[in-house]
Amino acid sequence: MNKIFEVPLYPYARHADQDAHPPARHKVVVVGAGPVGLAAAIDLAQSGVPVVVLDDNDKVSFGSRAICFAKRTLEIADRLGVGHAMANKGEEWNVGKVFFGDRKVYDFNLLPEDGHQFPAFVNLQQYYIEEYLVDRVRALQAEGAPIEMRGKNRVTNVSDHGDYAALTVETPDGAYTLETEWLIACDGAGSPIRAQMGLDFVGRVFEDNFLIADVVMDADFPTERWFWFDPPFNKGQSALLHKQPDGVWRIDLQLGWDIDKEAEKKPENVIPRLKAMLGDDVQFELEWVSIYTFQCRRMEKFRHGRVIFAGDSAHQVSPFGARGANSGLQDTDNLIWKLKLVLDGDADQSLLDTYDTERLAAADENILNSSRSTDFITPKSEMSRIFRDAVLDLSEHHGFARPLVNSGRLSVPSVYDGSRLNSADQLPGGPARTRPGAPCPDVPLDAGYLLAQLGGGFTLLSINAEVPDGFEEAGVTVSSLALTTETHTALAERYLGDATCAVYLIRPDQHVATRMDRFDAPHFRAALRRAIGKE
Incomplete structure (x- = not known):
């Protein structure tokens, strides 16, 4: 068993807040020290916003859990200081x-295009x-950044008081009260905070x-994603194989609906299934076993006053x-x-x-894609199964059928088409992939x-165009990055298209706010005001 599961990374220590009367008040509290909660906290701290992370655990999650991390996630992680460690x-x-x-009926390449710092995906256990x-939190603390982690601090109650939220926090030394201007709930699919507030999911x-x-x-399987429909070792069902670091392989086997979950997790039942897949000659050890039920659901809204939900606490999808x-x-x-602009x-x-x-639009897109994947993988009628199997047969020799095969439309970054923060696209002939709202x-x-x-x-990103060194509008500073396409073919393909020059306003999350074929000060000042909600 990997010892990483046993090492406290942020052990409990009594804090002065536990003896504070009246209760201490913080700018932001994040509940949950999983990847989403820690990412939020690091992003805040890097921006100079004080943040406290509370978690009822004190170490990494047991088992690999999430393992497939997409290129966009690696790019976000790189800005947070951990992208290269992950890659x-x-x-x-x-x-x-x-x-x-x-x-095998066919294969596919998710990133046939050169010129990207990160691959389409990496497989990496969540605990890493x-x-x-x-480690990044510790490095920020050493630099004096305002970030704090408290292990064995379990939030048992949340109340919204209009201009702040109050939390009851249970610890080994008893309960205490904490106040925060903003609470970010990243406490997972079973979110106790969501339950305490009487909120629920809608969906399937x-x-x-x-x-x-x-x-x-x-094993000598290549580092690829392998997905089986109706394999001989799991007849009538499906299977998935992924390679992880340290000689660990993720195997997913469809079991059906009417099962005894606890019985199916027992080694005496798991091992024969794996032997049927891998063969009797392959030696292996079980590191972690779990069973999941397909769910495609979300909250009706993610912000509730001073409490904001993110990650699995806000939405769930089947893993395909x-x-x-x-x-x-x-x-x-x-x-x-x-949130920083508001603060x-x-x-x-x-x-x-x-x-x-x-x-919410992004969650709906993910739910739609995951629901379609699940419906294709698990046909609900004989006619649906006949159609699916015919598509699979055709896909072996005919390219037109392959887009119809759905073993999981793999994660891509969301495009915020129609967002009120976007300004009009004024780059004639500009590539669709870099339109306003796109990453x-x-x-x-x-x-x-x-x-x-x-x-x-x-x-302010300029390509073959004259722009100022930067500008300030409505209290927000915009920096400039001037580039040319003389030696950058990919830059022209991805940002110019049929245009010869372009100027982009890029949001802090690296989504496009607007673009033009030149710098027009009134347009970009108005676009910035719009992007921060002032237009």
Whole structure:
């Protein structure tokens, strides 16, 4: 068993807040020290916002849990200081293979395009990511950043008082009260805070279950995503295989609906299933076993007064497509810059309503894709199964059928089309991939990559165009980054299209706010006001 599960990373220590009368009040409290909560806290601390993280645990999560982390997540993690640690430890993959029965029907490449700093995906156990994030917290603390972690601090009650939220926190030394101007709930799919506030999910629970097994073995399978429909070792069901670091392999086996979950998790039942898949000659050890039920659900809104939900506490999807943890990191990426503007007095609280609208739309997109994947993987009628099997047969020899195969539409960053923070697109012939609302694609530059140079503030990106060194509007400073396409072919393809020059206003979360074929001061000043909710 991996010892990382046993080491307290943020052990309980009594804090002065536990003896404070009246209760201590903080700017922001984050509940949950998983990847989403830690990402939110680090983002705040890097922006100079004081933040306290509370968790009822004191170490990394047991079991690998989330393992597939997409390129956009790595790009966000890079801005938080852990992207390269994740990429260096993780198993990189761009290629997936689809099997039907005992034969491969086709494969696909998720990143056929060159010129990106990170691969399409890395497979990496969640416990490593949590460890890297905690290490980053410690590094920030050493630099004097205002971030604090409290282990064995379990939130048992939350109440919203209009201009602050009050928390009851249980510890080994008893309960205490804490107040915060803003509470970010990242306390997982079973969110106690959501339950305490009488809130619930809306959506679908599918009548199916999957067994997850982390298996330690020495195998020569390539680092790819392999998905089977109706394999001989799990007839009538499906299976998934992923490689992780340290000789750990993730195996998912569909079990059906009417099962005894506790019995199915017992080694005497798991091991024969794995032997049927791997063969009797393959030696392996079980590291972690769990069973999940397909769910595609979300809260009706993510912001409730002073309490804001993010990650699994706000939405759940079935795991096909790796849209859970990846969307959670995009939640915090969307939220934190807006919250900082509000805290600094540069934006009204209504800006936080755009976190709701933008990330609700993203959650609906993820739920739609995950629901379609689940319906394709688990047909609900004989006619649906006949159609699915025919599509799989055709896909072996005919390319037109492959887009119809749905073993999980894999996570891609959301485009905030229609957001009220966007300004009109005024770049004739500009690429659709960099339209207002879209995330910026990376580009290799002479020194490093574009996204690293954009950083985490508002940026005026010019390509073959004259722009000022920067400007200030409504209390917000915009920096400039001037580039040319003389030696950067990818920059022209991804940001110019048919245009010869362009100027972009990029949000702190590296989504496009607006673009033009030149710098027009009134347009970009108005676009900035719009992007911070003042237009």
